[in-house]
Amino acid sequence: MAEKSEGKKKLSMIVFSGTIDKLMPVGILASGAAAAGYEVNLFFTFWGLRNITKEGIRNQPAPIDKNYESMGPAMMAKMQEMKYPMWYQLIQQAKEVGEVKVYACSTTMEFFGIKREDLAEFVDDVVGVATFLDRAEGGIVLFV
């Protein structure tokens, strides 16, 4: 509604968490925002980063947050019944319809000994905090 005259709307997420229940909203928000014309920037860091390695993708779905373990299986079953895409499929689809960038945190890669070639195909670049903040500047920024 309130179209900003100074440029495109922007949604950026710092994806810190590595549980499936947090990764799903990342995919849903990225997908919904891209479809609505937002530029989307995703910065995977800490536990989030492990999920965008090739091995991380093979091991999906990631575990559910221990706080919600009792409710998790029902939700996951419903998602499968609805044939709802997984979070990384939502991101891949979002990249096809809009301007969506996926960044891996350079500091976390050092902490975990992860190399560039270990990262999934849909990762666009390896960047540090300052670069990410620069890309995120002026839009909505969430820490997930």
Add this chain to the structure above:
Amino acid sequence: MAEKSEGKKKLSMIVFSGTIDKLMPVGILASGAAAAGYEVNLFFTFWGLRNITKEGIRNQPAPIDKNYESMGPAMMAKMQEMKYPMWYQLIQQAKEVGEVKVYACSTTMEFFGIKREDLAEFVDDVVGVATFLDRAEGGIVLFV
């Protein structure tokens, strides 16, 4: 201090979490922001959504985050001693003093099979991601 000339200040929260220790700051932030003249938008999704059903309200307080179980009882006891309102009472009070809207996430309602009539009285509307982002645009947005 730095009053924005282009309109009202705005605080929006994506309430993803369902533990009492995260719901309390949602209520406190909503209440403090509304009293300070902010427009407040709350978008309950995933584990957060279960807390704004009629049944969810009856079952308060929600469990405390497992990471802080050892400190939880002391904090809850102190809150009761102070007669500090519960998070949903803070939201209800905030709605009386300011412009506070409570939204339920349409996608999560499908995941959990929750119907509109299951939602608590203070829920204003059921919306999707794009609508929420549009309402949140231009203000502070937190993922809780």
Add this chain to the structure above:
Amino acid sequence: MAEKSEGKKKLSMIVFSGTIDKLMPVGILASGAAAAGYEVNLFFTFWGLRNITKEGIRNQPAPIDKNYESMGPAMMAKMQEMKYPMWYQLIQQAKEVGEVKVYACSTTMEFFGIKREDLAEFVDDVVGVATFLDRAEGGIVLFV
């Protein structure tokens, strides 16, 4: 790159969490942002607040999030091997290079019975929600 003409860039964080894996990104983001010329505001509340007491600093590192306990020791060992500073050292260093303010949440201090003299040296002030929102207004704001 896109230097805002209307003033300094700003990063504010509501530090709710008290696990070491969330405190580290707070330190890294504060440090990276300060070095890049951002004004940084940190508002420690709830479980986060306990970590900026004198006793909290003595008890570092705080426990790791239970969801990531299996991966925690490897990451912590790597950080030590890299001689990576602890989160509060990153904040102290950031305060030397840039405009970094550390605030303690007044409401949480009441909940936990924490007094001003219990707080660590690098805490600048005790403030409420409305004051913090006012300081954060117009920049990136994260809930960690």
